[in-house]
Structure formats: C-alpha cells, structure tokens
Amino acid sequence: MTMYAALIYAADVDWSAPEHADELAEYGEFGQGAAAVIRGGAALYPTSTATTVRVAGGKGGDVVTGDGPYAETKEVLTGFYLLECSDLDEAVATAARIPAAWHGAVEVRPVIPM
Amino acid sequence: MSEPDDIAAGHAALVRVVRDEGRRVLATLIRTVGDWQVAEDAVADAVERALATWPRTGVPEQPRAWLIVTAKRCAVDLLRREHRRAEKEASAMELLPPPGDRDVDTIDDDLLRLVFTCCHPAIEPAAQVALALRTLCGLGTEEVARALLVGEATMSKRITRAKQKIARAAIPYRVPDAHELPDRLLGVAATVYFLFNEGYSATSGDAPLRGELAEEAVRLARLVHDLLPDEPTAMGLLALLLLQHSRRDARVDAGGRPVLLADQDRTRWDRAQIVEAVALVGRGLRRCPDRPDPYLTQAAIAACHALAPNAGATDWDAIVSWYDVLLTVRDGPVERLNRAVAIGERDGPGAGLEAVDAVEGLDHYAPWLASRAVLLARLGRADDADDAFDRAISAEANAARREDLRRRRRRARDVGDVAPT
Numbered sequence: 001m002t003m004y005a006a007l008i009y010a011a012d013v014d015w016s017a018p019e020h021a022d023e024l025a026e027y028g029e030f031g032q033g034a035a036a037v038i039r040g041g042a043a044l045y046p047t048s049t050a051t052t053v054r055v056a057g058g059k060g061g062d063v064v065t066g067d068g069p070y071a072e073t074k075e076v077l078t079g080f081y082l083l084e085c086s087d088l089d090e091a092v093a094t095a096a097r098i099p100a101a102w103h104g105a106v107e108v109r110p111v112i113p114m
Numbered sequence: 115m116s117e118p119d120d121i122a123a124g125h126a127a128l129v130r131v132v133r134d135e136g137r138r139v140l141a142t143l144i145r146t147v148g149d150w151q152v153a154e155d156a157v158a159d160a161v162e163r164a165l166a167t168w169p170r171t172g173v174p175e176q177p178r179a180w181l182i183v184t185a186k187r188c189a190v191d192l193l194r195r196e197h198r199r200a201e202k203e204a205s206a207m208e209l210l211p212p213p214g215d216r217d218v219d220t221i222d223d224d225l226l227r228l229v230f231t232c233c234h235p236a237i238e239p240a241a242q243v244a245l246a247l248r249t250l251c252g253l254g255t256e257e258v259a260r261a262l263l264v265g266e267a268t269m270s271k272r273i274t275r276a277k278q279k280i281a282r283a284a285i286p287y288r289v290p291d292a293h294e295l296p297d298r299l300l301g302v303a304a305t306v307y308f309l310f311n312e313g314y315s316a317t318s319g320d321a322p323l324r325g326e327l328a329e330e331a332v333r334l335a336r337l338v339h340d341l342l343p344d345e346p347t348a349m350g351l352l353a354l355l356l357l358q359h360s361r362r363d364a365r366v367d368a369g370g371r372p373v374l375l376a377d378q379d380r381t382r383w384d385r386a387q388i389v390e391a392v393a394l395v396g397r398g399l400r401r402c403p404d405r406p407d408p409y410l411t412q413a414a415i416a417a418c419h420a421l422a423p424n425a426g427a428t429d430w431d432a433i434v435s436w437y438d439v440l441l442t443v444r445d446g447p448v449e450r451l452n453r454a455v456a457i458g459e460r461d462g463p464g465a466g467l468e469a470v471d472a473v474e475g476l477d478h479y480a481p482w483l484a485s486r487a488v489l490l491a492r493l494g495r496a497d498d499a500d501d502a503f504d505r506a507i508s509a510e511a512n513a514a515r516r517e518d519l520r521r522r523r524r525r526a527r528d529v530g531d532v533a534p535t
Binding site: 002004085086087088089091092108109110 | 234236282283284285286290
C-alpha cells in the first residue's frame with residue numbers, strides 16, 4: 001500500500017460560506033463513498049486568511065511573516081485528502097471522484113514514509 | 115569459412131541468444147523484485163555470467179530458466195549488499211525461487227505488464243518511448259539517446275526520473291482491467307507508432323540505428339498482438355506497421371533519396387509482410403464492423419496500395435471510401451488532407467485542388483503546401499505551382515524531403531507536369 005496526498009486545486013473562495021453548502025455536500029458524499037481509503041484530510045479557508053512564515057538568515061534568524069501566498073493563479077490549494085491505496089491506478093480512480101476533479105484539478109502525489 | 119571465423123560467428127550467435135533471452139527475463143525480474151534498477155542490474159549480471167560460462171559449459175538446456183534463476187540470485191546479492199536493513203533482507207529472501215517455479219511459463223504475461231507500465235499515462239510521453247526502448251528493446255541508455263536525438267545526460271535523467279516515479283508513485287505493474295483496456299491500449303499503440311515513425315522517417319542522426327527503431331517497433335507491435343490477439347487495435351497497429359515496413363527497400367534510391375510511392379519498384383516490396391498484414395486487416399475489420407478501429411482503417415488504406423500491381427492500377431475509389439470511414443473515427447486536418455489527395459487521384463487535379471484547399475488549419479504544413487504545388491503543376495498552372503513549391507520547400511524541415519521538392523519543382527518547370535504524391 002502507498003500513501004498519497006490528493007491536493008485539491010479550486011477557486012479561492014470561502015468554502016464555509018452558506019452559498020457553497022451544495023458543493024460541500026458533494027465532498028461529504030465523496031468522503032462517505034471513499035471512506036475505505038481516506039486516512040485524513042482537511043478543507044482550507046481562502047488564501048486571504050493565510051500567513052506565510054519565513055525565517056530570515058537561516059535557522060534561529062528573524063521570523064518574517066507576510067500575508068497570503070500571493071496566489072496569481074485562478075486555482076489555489078483549497079484542501080487535501082490522505083489516501084492509502086494499493087497503487088497509482090486506484091489513487092487516480094479515487095481522486096477522479098473528488099468534486100474538484102471536475103470543478104478544478106486534483107494533484108495526486110505519493111507521500112514520503114517517515 | 116576459417117576456424118576463427120566459425121568461432122566468431124558462433125560467439126555472435128551466442129551473444130544474440132543471451133541478449134534476447136535477457137531482455138525477456140527482465141520483465142519477470144521486475145515483477146518479482148519490484149525494483150526496476152535492481153532488476154536491470156541483476157539481469158545484466160546474469161547475462162555477463164552466461165557469456166562468461168556458456169562458451170565453456172555449453173548452452174544450458176533451458177537457457178531462460180538458467181537466466182531467471184541466476185538473475186534472481188544476483189538480485190538477492192544486490193539487495194543484501196545495498197540495503198542491510200532487516201526488512202529488506204526478509205523481502206530479499208522471498209526472491210529465492212521456490213520449488214516448481216513457473217516463471218518461465220508466465221514470461222509473456224510479464225512482458226505485457228511491462229508494456230503497459232512503460233506506457234502508463236502518468237509517465238511523460240517522451241519518457242514512455244525511452245523506457246520502452248530501454249526495457250522492452252534492451253537498448254542501452256546511450257543508444258536510446260542517440261536514437262531519439264537527445265543528449266545522453268538528458269536521456270539518463272529522463273529514464274531515472276521515470277523509474278523513480280514508477281517506484282515512488284506505485285505505478286502498477288499489471289495489465290489493465292477489461293474496461294480500461296481499450297483506452298490504455300491506445301496509449302501503447304501511440305507509443306509504438308511514434309517509435310516506428312521515428313525510425314521510418316529518420317533522415318537525421320545515426321541513420322542505421324534509427325532504422326532499427328522501425329524494426330523494434332514492428333517487434334513490439336507483434337508482441338502486443340501475440341499477447342492480445344483478438345484486440346482490433348493490436349491487429350490494426352501490427353498490420354499498419356507491416357504494410358509501411360514492407361516498402362522499406364523501395365522507398366529510398368541508391369543515393370538515399372526518397373522515392374514516391376507511385377515510382378517505387380514494387381517487386382522490392384516485402385510480399386510476406388503484405389500477405390500477413392492483409393489477412394490481419396480482414397480478420398480485424400470483421401471484429402469491429404460498427405466502429406472500425408482507426409489503425410485498422412489506416413491499414414486498410416495502406417493495403418489498397420500494397421495490393422495494386424502498379425501505381426496506375428490503384429483503386430482510388432476504395433481508398434477515398436476508406437478515408438471517409440477513417441474520418442468517422444479519427445477526424446483531423448492531416449486525415450482530411452490525405453483524403454483530398456486521394457480525390458485528386460480519383461477525380462483529377464481540379465477536384466483534388468478544390469478538396470485540398472477546403473482543408474483548414476494546415477497553412478504552414480509542408481505536405482499540404484506540397485500537395486497544392488503538385489496539383490497546380492498537373493493543372494498546368496506553372497507560375498502558381500512554382501510559388502507553391504517555394505512555400506513548401508521553405509516549410510519543409512527535413513533536408514532530404516526538401517531536396518525531393520526541389521527536384522519536383524525542376525521537373526514541373528521542365529515538363530509542365532509532375533507525378534502525383
């Protein structure tokens with residue numbers, strides 16, 4: 001078995017807002033259907049709530065924070081699932097059922113075992 | 115033949131057997147070891163040992179079984195040496211062949227798995243072709259690089275990256291399920307067809323080696339067909355490649371210049387390949403009467419040419435009809451252009467030019483410009499033809515084909531007429 005991150009790229013909107021309730025319900029359906037392979041995941045608030053952290057001048061240096069990741073693309077990282085699948089074909093078949101696959105895009109990446 | 119020559123010839127034959135078998139054994143090793151690099155190194159070691167011992171001991175009764183067992187032992191050694199971790203040790207132990215090992219019988223299944231893994235859609239197309247040449251055709255990285263006109267360092271990186279992706283992303287080593295097979299088989303066919311065309315149209319780079327690409331592609335198409343004998347795409351791909359390959363000796367003259375289909379010496383076409391391909395087309399088309407496979411349809415067109423005793427006897431009516439069928443399953447500007455050219459042959463240059471001009475989106479495509487030039491010349495519109503030839507020549511990237519167009523322009527100027535494409 002291999003662990004994959006299914007990174008969800010979709011519109012940079014507030015998914016907790018009432019107008020997205022229908023779309024969120026679609027995710028709920030996916031979650032139930034794919035419960036056997038889902039090992040975790042989360043949906044994220046929009047990039048306007050994000051804070052970028054950098055430490056300047058190497059470890060122990062000054063903490064520099066900035067607002068947002070300065071996304072210039074239409075689709076941004078809005079959430080992810082951790083999927084444990086037997087191989088890439090199963091992971092891709094699962095990712096293809098995530099609503100973002102038709103609203104945006106899903107990137108499937110193997111997770112480094114630690 | 116003198117004695118040293120005998121020995122040299124015998125050795126060359128042995129090397130061929132060992133390499134050939136080694137290539138087949140690799141597919142099995144990849145399955146049992148699960149690590150491409152270790153499998154490749156182990157097979158290379160086993161091949162080396164065979165070449166060192168067989169000349170003394172004679173070729174074993176079952177060379178393939180010998181190579182599999184030896185390669186597995188080499189793999190175990192490699193894994194032990196490289197990873198001394200207990201977990202790896204345990205998995206290495208499992209590699210030792212159990213009694214009654216059936217690997218020799220499953221080799222075709224393993225090869226088929228390897229074909230589908232090399233052509234997995236998650237691997238970038240350029241790397242698919244390279245992996246296929248490396249693992250299915252047994253070419254060294256340096257040979258693959260030369261054949262595909264890429265630097266060796268770039269090719270080495272590309273192959274390594276693809277192998278890493280197979281390992282890390284767990285790209286499966288299996289034949290797709292029946293419902294996925296048609297899609298995935300198209301990917302395999304596209305890779306093999308690309309490989310063939312790279313070799314077939316080769317006029318730059320290392321010519322003999324690139325010619326070999328066509329041979330390897332035919333071999334792969336045959337392998338895919340052997341393994342999936344009832345799949346129309348597999349039949350169509352093999353038939354199409356055989357038909358194109360059957361003209362290999364006639365399609366260039368002694369000076370290496372391309373010879374037009376109409377001008378080729380048809381006695382130099384490979385009859386055995388044509389007969390085999392035509393039978394495949396017939397059998398294949400009966401399997402998909404409602405929606406003919408695109409490769410089969412193209413093979414049917416090529417078969418019309420192959421069966422004509424001379425260019426004048428070509429059944430252009432049948433060819434146009436096959437193009438009509440092709441457009442229902444694969445409609446693209448290049449297919450439309452080919453149909454338009456066939457109309458020119460059937461109905462004359464006026465109708466041909468009209469049909470060629472009706473094809474949109476090929477304004478800078480050299481074969482479209484060349485077709486127009488040829489048709490204009492046949493219509494006696496010498497000045498228009500001359501302009502059209504100039505545009506075709508400046509759009510043509512291939513030096514030999516450019517030279518051919520110049521020759522045809524000269525001929526058109528001289529006689530006011532040229533042979534059709």
